[in-house]
Amino acid sequence: MSAPLVTETAAGSTAAAGWVPWPDEAADRYVAEGYWRGGSLGERLRGWAERYATATALVAGPVRLSYADLDRAADDLAAGLAGTGLTVGDRVVVHLPNRAEFVTLLFALCRLGAIPVLTLPAHRRVEIEHLTRLSGAVAYAIPDTHEGFDHRVLAQEIVTAVPSVRQVLVAGAPGPFTSLEALAAAGAAARADGTARPVPAAPDPAGVAVLLISGGTTGKPKLIPRTHWDYGYNAEASARLCGLTAADTYLVALPAAHNFPLACPGILGALGVGATVVLAASPSPETAFGLIGGERVTVTALVPALARIWVDAAEWERPDTSSLRLLQVGGARLDAELARRIPRALGAQVQQVFGMAEGLLNYTRLDEDDELAFTTQGRPLAAADEIRVVGPDGADVPAGAVGELWARGPYTIRGYYRAAEHNATAFSPDGFYRSGDLVRLTPSGNLVVEGRIKDVVNRGGENVSATELEEHLLAHPSIAQAAVIAAPDEQVGESVRAVIVPVPGAAPTLKAVKAFLRERGLARFMLPDLLTVLDALPLTPVGKIDKRELRRRLG
Structure with missing residues (x-):
């Protein structure tokens, strides 16, 4: 049942080129045990739109889209993109901040079977040029400007430097490039009059859906291939564990392209249960507190540094955060003192999330003792997650001792994209991902992060x-x-x-x-x-x- 490792075509458009799939035995087991099921991410949106049609799916500044609206917007943009020649397996570097076009473009590309390469707003020429080259991207999606930076100037540099990039897609004023809004309008018109280029059949859900970026812990960032099946499970199981329902409103305060606010449970997990997703243009307390009060936000996710800023501001300003029930904190270890301040300052339960874009996610559970949420970084999401805590000799350390965390499972990758040499050291011969994180296991089964091996x-x-x-x-x-x-x-x-x-x-x-x-x-x-x-x-x-x-x- 695993997707094949195929050879890239001369046109450079085959989706799985350079991807290391799960072994057949593991893939068959994950399908049989129900971890891998359902269609592609684009197909899933179709089902959500049928189920929650009139409910509000997305709020981004003045833009408010119902589930039916979002589904239609993805179809219109997919048709417009198909009209430019974009097709199955083409990689598109997406360099958009938290705005509605990020979500519509993500699903439009999934509908086409094209592969978004999700980069962060803070990235600049060095990172973007590297990632476009590594992915062989044929297109680059940007905002016109963001926080005073003109991305169209950067785009011109990228087009000049990377020959594979054939077009630049712009949210906002396009300048010399192609407007996403105009493409969507053209796609809608073509769909209405029956002249739209046929969108390819739904992509194989066992194939690559998105390419995330690694944290760049060993040289330049690596690309992380996540499939429709494994990433769908990642988001769905996370939503279930976090108790997300259609009554929730999820605030995306961190950059939407980051794994944490995208699928842990994030945007994908929230949409999968009919909740409302609110995109914050900034994670600042001034912006976020207004959205929490105005949109009645119930769940959001932060890194510890931002959690501290929010807590300090809340203790001073006393904003209306009465709707907030759950604050997830991850990306780095949360110190216990700050964790204990969060419920008092924001009125929300704390959930620590220790994970990686490569896969393994650890959550403190909502029904366990608060002290575990204050002092540990949680335990694995899935029953099929396999973890080892390993010493320098490659042997498991005694219970409670510190060692490197190794992981494999139904949503942990078996190799980076186009990185055969690095994969030889980043993964064990039997498929465990060597995380580089130093951890110890508590008697409860929860992990405590003690440091890193990686530089x-x-x-x-x-x-x-x-x-x-x-x-x-x-x-x-x-x-x-x-x-x-x-x-x-x-x-x-x-x-x-x-x-x-x-x-x-x-x-x-x-x-x-x-x-x-x-x-x-x-x-x-x-x-x-x-x-x-x-x-x-x-x-x-x-x-x-x-x-x-x-x-x-x-x-």
């Missing part, structure tokens, strides 16, 4: 690859050596500290380093918060930079 700084839920940032720092003409480490930070958990050895007589300032990195096209979250200049970096006996000693010296 990454978790800055407010954004993973900053030390290796990648170091490469960019070393390109600076005044920097001879560079190391990137985490610095404790009360607000964001970890700040990014760049430690450099300058060339003689030319130590750059933090301001100059940031300007240099921005010029190289790095996303804002990749920029260092702190700069430390040393005469020399400590080395291990084999001549590598000794980051453990560096952390000890800098405190």
